[in-house]
Amino acid sequence: MIRFEDVSVTYDGATEPTVQGIDFEVPEGELVLLVGPSGTGKSTILNSVSGLVPHFTGGTLRGRVTVAGRDTRTHKPRELADVVGTVGQDPLSHFVTDTVEDELAYGMESLGLPPHVMRRRVEETLDLLGLADLRARPISTLSGGQQQRVAIGSVLTPHPQALILDEPTSALDPAAAEEVLAVLQRLVHDLGTTILMAEHRLERVIQYADRIALLPGPGEPLLLGTPAEIMAVSPVYPPVVGLGRLAGWSPLPLTVRDARRRAGDLRDSLAAGNRAAGAARVGAAAPRQRGRVTPTPAQPRLRWLRKPTPATPPPSPYAAEVHSLSVRRSHIHALTDITLTLTPGETLALMGRNGAGKSTLLNTLVGLIAPTSGGVRTGGAIPHRTPPRDLIRRVGLVPQEPRDLLYADTVAAECEAADADAGAAPGTCRTLVTDLLPGVADDTHPRDLSEGQRLALALAVVLTARPPLLLLDEPTRGLDYAAKARLAVVLRALAAEGHAIVLATHDVELAAEIADRVVLLADGEIIADGPAADVVVASPSFAPQVSKILAPQQWLTVAQVKEALGRTGRIGRTGRTGRTGRTGRIGSS
Secondary structure (H helix, E strand, O other), rough: OOEEEEEEEEEEOOOOEEEEEEEEOOOOOEEEEEEEOOOOOOOHHHHHHHEEEEEOOEEEEEEEEEEOOOOOOOOHHHHOOEEEEOOOHHHHHHHHOEEEHHHHHHHHHHHOOOHHHHHHHHHHHHHOOOOOOOOOOOOOOHHHHHHHHHHHHHHHOOOOOOOEEEEOOOOOHHHHHHHHHHHHHHHHHOOOOOEEEOOOOOOHHHHHHEEEOOOOOOOOOOEEOOOHHOOOOOOOHHHHHHHHHOOOOOOOOOOOOHHOOOHHHHHHHHHHHHHHHOOOOOOOOOHHHHHHHOOOOOOOHHHHHHHOOOOOOOOOOOOOOEEEEEEEOOEEEEEEEEEEOOOOOOEEEEEEOOOOOOOOOHHHHOOOOOOOEEEEEOOEEHHHOOOOHHOOEEEEOOOOOOOOOOOOOOOHHHHHHHHHHOOOOHHHHHHHHHHOOOOOOOOOOOHHHOHHHHHHHHHHHHHOOOOOOEEOOOOOOOHHHHHHHHHHHHHHHHHOOOEEEEEOOHHHHOOOOOOEEEEEEEEEEEEEEHHHHHHHHOOOOOOOOOHHHHOOOOOOOOHHHHHHHHOOOOOHHOOOOOOOOOOEEEOOO
């Protein structure tokens, strides 16, 4: 169905190809997962299937890409629209209508399908993706995850033979992600749809893949094989594989179910180690403030974090105070009777389904939304009544779409504007960018950065003012595991300096890694608020993989397990990292 023949792509002005030597086939009715670290060219490969490369992006494509026999060099995207549907990382860039139902129908209308066919397919897609209650809603009022589902639905209604998906679950809560992936699996198994998908959150998708195409790194050849074969050698892998490598299990488990069946000895070793160490409770590491479990070993702090200047101290003992807050938007109760406080140095993860009110709460804390009733204070000030120049020194928000903060033509200009807005010394923002985003030139346009790179730039812009309260909305969207680890280092260091941090996230692994406290929202109300280890372990939807595997013991990350085994000297007895299986080279089956 999809065939790459010795494909290389070189963008205008680049000295080296972004991808080269790509040669493999995606058969009809198969789901192939494209994985690899950020910057290895996954999006370029996907866009070459839909014809966006080179007809839209420019550059030079050498070799040949065919879809259902059509050569993408000679067929433009509109000439491929009836056989291939594409959803990129940014769903907003796809929308051309105002409401959900109109967006689902638009692609079919462009292809000239009869009205009765359009109506039936719209209804089917609304049911498949759980969008029936949103059919008349303006797309602009939907949460990021709801918009992602609409974007996927808009390419499903024309019934394409092939689907190209770039990070399709990045903005979805765990339950919604499972629903979407189950739909994709049905399309593959029941309708014979061919799917090529890139996804960083491998813990969600690996079990659905028939094969994996791995881009190990720049200049390295693509590897193709079964999930078990590729995970044995891949530099990126989900926590369940990381735990399997640590324990020396062979073959490596790919699902929580497989790992649980083999984790009996590991649970016994961890329990025995904690009893020997006099642990206060089974499976708990050395206690820390607010219930946070033992962190990963200390890492070197970034240059800009070693400066003696602390975060600007707030006049209030709380970094944020929310009392009986309610927000009503367009006849929708977005938040109802929210009460919480946040202390300096605390990291809080806001979690819940798409549309639960997480982004609304962040926007209220930063003054973008005024309360309908109740009150909000950040550092003693009322956000929506505080002048912006004063507010940026109290609270900073990195939005779900980092581009909303980026308006200059170059990275250097963004940094200069950030320094001026914050009243910081010239070069302050550029220093942050160098630490967070090494290797990016001053003259790079922000739109030419990847999703993860734009996030890093937006974070540097916000941190230039050193606000005591930092808000991040889905900060790991578009980030691979290595980039998430770097972000975690930065956020832990900021918390250690006294910054309070609020993360609105669906990334249960990030919450397990850095959150002191988790607040679960549902329909705009708080349904749980407590230490991260207690809240996420008790939630089947929001528990990390390690927690599910080792329950009822309260372990959250592979790093915690590794540290505990190392302390007791049992890591060698449970096994060591094992690699098994054969990895096929390009085009192998």
